[in-house]
Amino acid sequence: MLIKRPADIPASEITPEHIYLRRRELMAGAGLFAAGALLPTGLGASEARASLEAKPATPALAAKGFYTDEKKTPFEDVARYNNFYEFGTDKGDPAKYADALTVDPWSVVVEGEVARPGTYPLEDLLKGIDLEERIYRLRCVEAWSMVIPWIGIPLHKLLARLEPTSKAKYIEFTTLYRPAEMRGQRSRFSTIDWPYVEGLRMDEAMNPLTLMATGLYGRELPKQNGAPFRLVVPWKYGFKSIKSIVKIRLTERQPRTTWQELAPQEYGFYANVNPNVDHPRWSQKYERRLPNSLFDPNRIKTRMFNGYEEQVAHLYKGMNLRRYY
Numbered sequence: 666m667l668i669k670r671p672a673d674i675p676a677s678e679i680t681p682e683h684i685y686l687r688r689r690e691l692m693a694g695a696g697l698f699a700a701g702a703l704l705p706t707g708l709g710a711s712e713a714r715a716s717l718e719a720k721p722a723t724p725a726l727a728a729k730g731f732y733t734d735e736k737k738t739p740f741e742d743v744a745r746y747n748n749f750y751e752f753g754t755d756k757g758d759p760a761k762y763a764d765a766l767t768v769d770p771w772s773v774v775v776e777g778e779v780a781r782p783g784t785y786p787l788e789d790l791l792k793g794i795d796l797e798e799r800i801y802r803l804r805c806v807e808a809w810s811m812v813i814p815w816i817g818i819p820l821h822k823l824l825a826r827l828e829p830t831s832k833a834k835y836i837e838f839t840t841l842y843r844p845a846e847m848r849g850q851r852s853r854f855s856t857i858d859w860p861y862v863e864g865l866r867m868d869e870a871m872n873p874l875t876l877m878a879t880g881l882y883g884r885e886l887p888k889q890n891g892a893p894f895r896l897v898v899p900w901k902y903g904f905k906s907i908k909s910i911v912k913i914r915l916t917e918r919q920p921r922t923t924w925q926e927l928a929p930q931e932y933g934f935y936a937n938v939n940p941n942v943d944h945p946r947w948s949q950k951y952e953r954r955l956p957n958s959l960f961d962p963n964r965i966k967t968r969m970f971n972g973y974e975e976q977v978a979h980l981y982k983g984m985n986l987r988r989y990y
């Protein structure tokens with residue numbers, strides 16, 4: 666599969682890394698290094714929000730799964746080859762159309778089995794939790810994959826703040842529903858029952874690998890990657906990693922998720938990466954690591970739990986992974 670490179674991606678979305686680093690130096694000089702620092706007048710909000718300071722992922726963290734030395738997928742590919750059906754079904758659509766999305770201000774409703782429900786401005790939800798960099802593999806069910814340096818907070822730290830009750834067995838996430846800005850939600854051809862919903866079992870949510878991302882490549886999330894706040898669950902197929910989240914609900918029962926509702930025989934609730942269980946339309950034994958091309962498909966073997974077996978296999982001990990796909 667060729668990677669589409671639409672010419673009309675806004676230049677503002679693709680700040681070359683050296684410029685970004687330079688900008689970071691300047692901001693450090695201005696005493697602005699920490700994310701969430703107060704904005705001086707004269708510096709636009711989007712400019713000030715552009716870079717994020719996070720604890721870096723280092724080789725010492727490889728045993729935890731927080732780091733890999735595999736070649737990172739270039740930013741240009743991460744931000745131009747996307748699945749975000751709210752903006753269209755073509756891989757280039759999100760980069761083309763997500764600019765219409767307003768991400769500031771952004772608030773998140775927290776409800777259900779939780780001691781601290783409410784509507785939180787995103788800044789308040791994140792305040793005081795240190796950002797971390799995590800270099801993860803992302804494996805899509807369509808059998809392509811990337812390596813992405815994310816920035817975010819571990820979900821378990823956020824949950825500690827929200828205090829789930831003892832009845833909370835699952836967590837449900839909902840994406841923004843705003844057809845005026847999300848053209849895919851207005852489409853007459855869409856088969857998805859908006860808004861997009863995903864969920865995890867509580868122990869999956871609490872696993873140290875599970876990240877709420879606010880950035881990648883050292884800067885804020887591009888809108889096409891799910892700005893300003895998305896889930897990243899690296900041992901599951903990419904569709905679990907829901908974007909642009911506006912609601913978090915703690916529940917006693919397993920949530921109904923978008924893809925499972927749409928095609929239950931194809932997409933399960935668990936969706937753990939598993940080379941031994943094929944999707945009805947795709948073998949899952951191999952994947953194409955991006956960047957690739959027709960002449961160099963960069964085909965590699967898919968690993969159990971996307972290579973995170975050591976960190977997560979215990980969560981599924983005794984479970985029939987063919988049945989609970």
Ligand code: MTE
Nearest residue numbers: 747748749750805840861903904906907908
């Ligand atoms: N979240 C929402 N709200 N809508 C989507 O269409 N697509 C999913 C997931 N999250 C999707 C979504 C799929 S199928 C994948 S593979 C990943 O996002 C892709 O993330 P990326 O575009 O940042 O690589």
